Amino acid sequence: MNRPAVDEEDVRRIVREVIASQAATQADRLSNSSTVGKSGRAAVLTAPRTLEIKRFPLRDIRSDEILVKVEACGICGTDIHCYNSDPFGLTPVVLGHEGTGEVLQVGSEVKMDSVGKPVKVGDKIVTSILENSEECMIAKYNPLKSNLCDDLKVYGLLPDEADNHFNGYFGEYLIIRPGSSFFVVNEVSLELRCLIEPAAVVCHAYQRAKDVGMRLNFRARVIVQGCGPIGLLMVAVLRTAGINNIIAIDGNPERLRMAASLGADETLNYKDYGGIDELAAKVESLTKGVGAHAGFQVTGVPQAFANLFKCIRRGGGICEVGHFVDGGECSVNPHHDICRKEITVTGSWVYNSFEYPNAYHFLQRAERIGLPVSSLVTHKFPLDRIQEAFDVNLRQEGVKVMVEI
Incomplete structure (x- = not known):
């Protein structure tokens, strides 16, 4: 079979193309x-x-x-x-x-x-x-x-x-x-990129609560206790997931206003109440007299964790998110707070790497539905x-x- 001849100029052209291709690949791999x-x-x-x-x-x-x-x-x-x-x-x-x-x-x-x-x-x-x-x-x-x-x-x-x-x-x-x-x-803005890590924390907490059987559906009434960055993202992930009745609790009026913008239906400043009994009574008035289905504790304050039990209905649950370091101890009554009410209590510890994609898709979805995360x-x-x-x-x-x- 006759093959077309390749002259010297063709060889030089092919060599130049190969070298250029290799250089471009290397430029992609290592910056100048x-x-x-x-x-x-x-x-x-x-x-x-x-x-x-x-x-x-x-x-x-x-x-x-x-x-x-x-x-x-x-x-x-x-x-x-x-x-x-x-x-x-x-x-x-x-x-x-x-x-x-x-x-x-x-x-x-x-x-x-x-x-x-x-x-x-x-x-x-x-x-x-x-x-x-x-x-x-x-x-x-x-x-x-x-x-x-x-x-x-x-x-x-x-x-x-x-x-x-x-x-x-x-x-x-x-x-x-x-x-x-x-x-x-x-595809993610600078601000959202810096929120992916804390968003992974709340996505993990939400999944932990679901895994142990907490009721997190459209009808659920859910408390987020603590409206720092993690608590506010917790409000946003609940709203994005379809929770329609969210109660945010904090002592900072500005953070409570932000909680409302991120999807909280009710915001309660605990400083406006004369103690946990009054605050729990207010929660009961917002939950048909029986308390919330679930609560996410995001303050890192031990007494706040103990107080949250008073706001949860029988058969409800609590997810502890806020104690990354040892903040001390608190007193919980095993009979009244847990056994008699058959409360489910679970902890949430940081996240797994595979939850990162879930986190940045949550942030994108939250902004798409109008939540200003x-x-x-x-x-x-x-x-x-x-x-x-x-x-x-x-x-x-x-x-x-x-x-x-």
């Missing part, structure tokens, strides 16, 4: 070195209530890592606990786990995110938990409960490393290591003013304080 600095700044918690802006060298990423230019990160209640007392003994540490950023470099071994989306330079990403160790018996035998592993890890709560100080989102860069769960979220971000500060940002959060001014990097 001129766009990545040799060092970057990070806010380091060096002692309780002491944040220092420091500059660290930025090492080259490895083939199984991703380099991210951080864009913003919300301040979480957990960050505040660490800031106040370093309860986990992490200092010095770069905090920040409600963050997001843009991919600058992608190691050659990394092809896609945790749900199979291709990942490339320029993508917007968020991270979830890191994979658990092989020794964790909980994750090994019940992967759906891997959030209960003692060695659970998230960026922003990782010890400092000699060759990598960019382990939290309160820095200019973040190096995503092997075994991390991360998600490409290009982005308005939860009430304050924005640059990295240089992060100390001020933490002080505003401590004074409980606004709702979600965001640090833009």
Whole structure:
């Protein structure tokens, strides 16, 4: 068979095309070195209530890592606990786990995110938990409960490393290591991206309540006790899920107004009542005289947990969401509060990585039906003013304080 001749110019053209294609692929995998600095700044918690802006060298990423230019990160209640007392003994540490950023470099071994989306330079990403160790018996035998592993890890709560100080989102860069769960979220706004992590907390709590049989249908009357960022997102997830009777309880009038905008039908300021008996009587008047079907406790105050039992009907349930750290003890009457009423009580502990897609779809759906979840971000500060940002959060001014990097 005669084959067409290939002259020398054709060979040169083919070689040029191959080289150009390889160069384009490499450009997709690794950003131009001129766009990545040799060092970057990070806010380091060096002692309780002491944040220092420091500059660290930025090492080259490895083939199984991703380099991210951080864009913003919300301040979480957990960050505040660490800031106040370093309860986990992490200092010095770069905090920040409600963050997001843009991919600058992608190691050659990394092809896609945790749900199979291709990942490339320029993508917007968020991270979830890191994979658990092989020794964790909980994750090994019940992967759906891997959030209960003692060695659970998230960026922003990782010890400092000699060759990598960019382990939290309160820095200019973040190096995503092997075994991390991360998600490409290009279609989500900056504010919503910073709300995905707390949204995963409330999506997990909602699912926990459903899993133990709490009545969460269109007819259910549900209490959300505590209207901080998590409580307000709890209101929004209940409304988005179709709950039509939501009672929000808090002591801050502005946060109660926001709860109403996010779907609460009734807002009760507990300071307007002479104690739990009066407050419980008001709840009964709003629930046909029998109390709420379910309640989500999101305050982190032990006595508030004890009080919530008085507002729940016989056969109802309580989901405890607010005690991420030990806030102390409270007194519950086992007969009156639990046994006689046959109350279901369950706890909710952070989330699993597979709940992140559910969380960002919830946020998108909430905005689509008119719930202003982005308005939860009430304050924005640059990295240089992060100390001020933490002080505003401590004074409980606004709702979600965001640090833009």
